Amino acid sequence: xxxxxxxxxxxxxxxxxxxFIQDQESxxxxxxxAFFPDPxxxxxxxxxxxxxxxxxxxxxxxxxxxxxxxxxxxxxxxATVAVPTACSPTVPQETSPPxxxxxxxxxVVPLTPVAPGPATAAVPTTPTAAPPPYxxxxxxxxxxxxxxxxxAPTVSPPPVPNSSxxxxxxxxxxPTPTVTTRAPQPLELRLxxxxxxxxxGKPYDAQxxxxxxxxxxxxxxxxxxxxxxxxxxxxxxxQADRVHITGTPTQAGDHTIQVYYSAQLPVxxxxxxxxxxxLAIPTVVERITLTVNPDPRSLWKEVEPxxxxxxxxxxxxxxxxxxxxxxxxxxxRGRSHAHDGKFxxxxxxxxxxxxxxxxxxxxxxxxxxxxxxxxxxxxETVCQQFRQRIPQYLDSNFDRMVAEYQTTGGKSQxxxxxxxxxxxxxxxxxxTLEKEAASHGSSIKDFATTLNATILKSYDFGYFAATFAxxxxxxxxxxxxxxxxxxxxADSGEYAGxxxxxxxxxxxxxxxxxxxxxxxxxxxxxxxIIAMTDGVSDPKFSTDKNFAxxxxxxxLWADLxxxxxxxxxxxxxxEELLGWLDFWSTGNHDDRTIAxxxxxxxxxxx
Amino acid sequence: xRRLPIYLLLDxxxxxxxxxxxxxxxxxxSMVASLRQDPHALDSVFLSVITFDREVNVLVPLTxxxxxxxxxxxxxxxxxxxxxxALEELCQRVDREVTKTTPQAKGDWKPMLFVxxxxxPSDKQKYKEMIPEVRxxxxxxxxxxxxxxxxxxEDLKPxxxxxxxxxxxxxxxxxxxxxxxxxxxxxxxxxxxxxxxPALPPPPHEVNIVV
Numbered sequence: 168x169x170x171x172x173x174x175x176x177x178x179x180x181x182x183x184x185x186x187f188i189q190d191q192e193s194x195x196x197x198x199x200x201a202f203f204p205d206p207x208x209x210x211x212x213x214x215x216x217x218x219x220x221x222x223x224x225x226x227x228x229x230x231x232x233x234x235x236x237x238x239x240x241x242x243x244x245x246a247t248v249a250v251p252t253a254c255s256p257t258v259p260q261e262t263s264p265p266x267x268x269x270x271x272x273x274x275v276v277p278l279t280p281v282a283p284g285p286a287t288a289a290v291p292t293t294p295t296a297a298p299p300p301y302x303x304x305x306x307x308x309x310x311x312x313x314x315x316x317x318x319a320p321t322v323s324p325p326p327v328p329n330s331s332x333x334x335x336x337x338x339x340x341x342p343t344p345t346v347t348t349r350a351p352q353p354l355e356l357r358l359x360x361x362x363x364x365x366x367x368g369k370p371y372d373a374q375x376x377x378x379x380x381x382x383x384x385x386x387x388x389x390x391x392x393x394x395x396x397x398x399x400x401x402x403x404x405x406q407a408d409r410v411h412i413t414g415t416p417t418q419a420g421d422h423t424i425q426v427y428y429s430a431q432l433p434v435x436x437x438x439x440x441x442x443x444x445x446l447a448i449p450t451v452v453e454r455i456t457l458t459v460n461p462d463p464r465s466l467w468k469e470v471e472p473x474x475x476x477x478x479x480x481x482x483x484x485x486x487x488x489x490x491x492x493x494x495x496x497x498x499x500r501g502r503s504h505a506h507d508g509k510f511x512x513x514x515x516x517x518x519x520x521x522x523x524x525x526x527x528x529x530x531x532x533x534x535x536x537x538x539x540x541x542x543x544x545x546x547e548t549v550c551q552q553f554r555q556r557i558p559q560y561l562d563s564n565f566d567r568m569v570a571e572y573q574t575t576g577g578k579s580q581x582x583x584x585x586x587x588x589x590x591x592x593x594x595x596x597x598x599t600l601e602k603e604a605a606s607h608g609s610s611i612k613d614f615a616t617t618l619n620a621t622i623l624k625s626y627d628f629g630y631f632a633a634t635f636a637x638x639x640x641x642x643x644x645x646x647x648x649x650x651x652x653x654x655x656x657a658d659s660g661e662y663a664g665x666x667x668x669x670x671x672x673x674x675x676x677x678x679x680x681x682x683x684x685x686x687x688x689x690x691x692x693x694x695x696i697i698a699m700t701d702g703v704s705d706p707k708f709s710t711d712k713n714f715a716x717x718x719x720x721x722x723l724w725a726d727l728x729x730x731x732x733x734x735x736x737x738x739x740x741x742e743e744l745l746g747w748l749d750f751w752s753t754g755n756h757d758d759r760t761i762a763x764x765x766x767x768x769x770x771x772x773x
Numbered sequence: 774x775r776r777l778p779i780y781l782l783l784d785x786x787x788x789x790x791x792x793x794x795x796x797x798x799x800x801x802x803s804m805v806a807s808l809r810q811d812p813h814a815l816d817s818v819f820l821s822v823i824t825f826d827r828e829v830n831v832l833v834p835l836t837x838x839x840x841x842x843x844x845x846x847x848x849x850x851x852x853x854x855x856x857x858x859a860l861e862e863l864c865q866r867v868d869r870e871v872t873k874t875t876p877q878a879k880g881d882w883k884p885m886l887f888v889x890x891x892x893x894p895s896d897k898q899k900y901k902e903m904i905p906e907v908r909x910x911x912x913x914x915x916x917x918x919x920x921x922x923x924x925x926x927e928d929l930k931p932x933x934x935x936x937x938x939x940x941x942x943x944x945x946x947x948x949x950x951x952x953x954x955x956x957x958x959x960x961x962x963x964x965x966x967x968x969x970x971p972a973l974p975p976p977p978h979e980v981n982i983v984v
């Protein structure tokens with residue numbers, strides 16, 4: 168067949184074809200008044216986006232106890248090691264280099280904690296509770312008579328712990344070691360170790376090399392062990408100065424872990440003629456923080472809406488209609504609404520009017536207090552309107568126009584008839600919501616909802632489908648063999664959550680804009696009409712470009728097929744669809760609705 | 774997924790040295806810990822920390838809450854408070870980091886901005902120039918926080934939708950403030966409005982709303 172298989176009845180922007188106006192010659196004009204909007208009347212309505220609020224302001228949860236700063240440091244801890252820059256005259260004189268061997272230092276150098284922390288000096292080999300920083304007492308064997316070997320760099324007053332940016336250092340090495348008596352100035356031996364955050368249930372893999380700083384110098388060291396990991400499901404593989412932490416975290420929180428390492432501090436004695444040597448610090452322990460995020464799935468709660476609210480709606484809904492076209496649909500409250508004890512705001516409805524099959528989905532705005540009623544009433548009204556309007560406008564004359572369109576591609580009065588049926592029904596829904604709002608003494612904004620209404624008829628030469636849409640979400644005539652047609656253009660703003668609603672007056676101010684919201688297609692074969700709210704289209708398509716990509720629709724169809732037997736004979740399809748809707752997608756927890764029409768083969772072979 | 778970008782502009786000028794800066798850090802930590810308990814936030818919040826003193830430093834570019842680590846905050850001994858410069862940097866960051874909806878991309882939620890200062894901007898001219906620029910960035914909300922008795926709430930009013938003041942700069946006060954920030958962000962991550970500032974949760978007693 169040679170039919171152009173999809174066309175929008177809306178005129179091109181530069182050549183407005185206000186077919187509604189053309190239609191004024193027709194005998195039906197008077198009947199249009201019910202939905203014929205007066206553009207002048209609404210002239211002052213500015214076209215604007217409103218945010219669809221997906222989730223309500225939630226009740227504020229108490230914050231977890233704020234851990235004390237010392238327990239939550241995620242920045243490198245500081246160990247302060249006091250190294251003498253000059254020696255006190257009372258210190259025993261060292262007569263010959265080399266300076267103290269590591270062996271001699273090891274047993275006599277307890278790491279003395281300075282405040283805060285236990286006042287007891289921890290022995291290096293048993294650093295059970297040894298919070299840094301530490302003061303390393305001056306080494307006894309260094310003598311003043313011999314030009315003192317300076318630990319490079321020599322030091323000015325210690326910086327305030329924590330106030331230095333990582334990797335920078337405010338200490339200026341003094342050009343020459345001073346020999347005047349001066350109080351020992353501590354240098355900070357710092358472990359530069361920052362571990363990435365983990366998440367419960369997600370594999371963790373971090374490799375780090377031991378990095379130490381002492382003033383401007385970078386002492387070498389080796390890891391000894393890391394404590395506190397096994398309890399949270401992690402393990403550390405240590406190879407000298409490298410550590411590889413792996414596993415899957417099991418406990419959320421800011422975990423304190425103890426890193427044990429040894430260090431070799433460089434002592435530069437060049438100025439005194441001594442060979443450079445190293446001072447070994449056998450064991451230093453530092454506490455660092457490893458943050459593990461909770462699994463968001465464990466945080467979502469299922470909260471019932473408070474009793475006594477109007478417009479109670481079940482959290483789950485699934486419906487199935489048998490017939491020449493099988494209709495299968497499901498809708499479920501999103502996690503975000505469940506978490507906040509809100510109702511489902513989505514809705515959908517099927518209907519059959521003569522040979523026409525109807526599917527309507529609506530997404531109530533999260534920002535609107537009664538949008539759950541708005542979406543319900545919109546679906547209901549549109550279907551009721553179809554019952555009146557389809558027999559009136561989509562008669563045998565319309566069938567002839569479709570047949571003509573199939574052969575010549577001429578649209579004839581098809582757009583006009585669709586305007587009456589789809590545009591008229593949607594406008595009636597708008598008016599109904601206005602009345603509903605008034606009867607409850609509230610604004611129509613409180614009933615804000617999107618709307619996607621589609622009608623489908625099977626002809627012996629193919630399938631004719633037409634859609635009126637306002638808002639996000641979408642509808643497509645899905646063709647497994649290729650040639651899927653998108654039947655709507657989603658209204659989306661610059662930022663997430665911005666869309667337009669059926670309930671906005673300016674939607675109804677311009678007949679051309681209304682007709683632009685109607686699209687139709689005639690396809691020789693059809694797998695399904697698939698309509699959905701943004702709770703499904705966001706996670707499954709993400710962008711408008713993807714939504715227009717037939718390949719993405721094929722993926723969706725395969726995805727559906729993995730959980731749902733979408734055949735005309737499966738009587739449990741809608742239940743299965745409801746199960747499918749519970750899929751997990753990070754950041755996508757809105758209400759979800761999907762409604763599908765499964766047609767039979769066309770009545771005659773083509 | 775839809776991201777909710779949160780920008781924190783923090784004063785690290787010399788007057789913040791000592792207890793205030795330590796308290797600020799404690800406050801930040803409690804804010805992050807609190808946000809991590811909120812599944813909405815955990816799935817959507819992205820945080821950026823920009824400090825200003827004589828210099829402006831982007832300590833943390835926009836980072837997922839899941840990966841966020843509280844940065845080391847450092848203060849110089851003294852010097853000016855270049856809030857205007859910070860706003861300039863902020864605008865550049867927002868332009869680069871916040872995604873708007875296009876056919877190819879899913880737009881972020883409108884970003885939120887929190888500005889904390891314990892003084893007043895030294896670069897007043899620049900600050901004045903930048904206010905309309907910041908406004909153009911379509912923040913869902915801008916909260917100004919005047920911390921301590923030297924902070925001038927008047928200076929923040931032209932910039933912020935809402936100005937709060939903190940009488941002291943101890944850790945209890947900052948924690949109270951940041952708890953409120955996290956509550957505000959939580960509300961923001963669940964309900965955003967383009968036409969209105971998101972409803973703010975009631976502040977704790979440490980935080981005074983400046984009318």
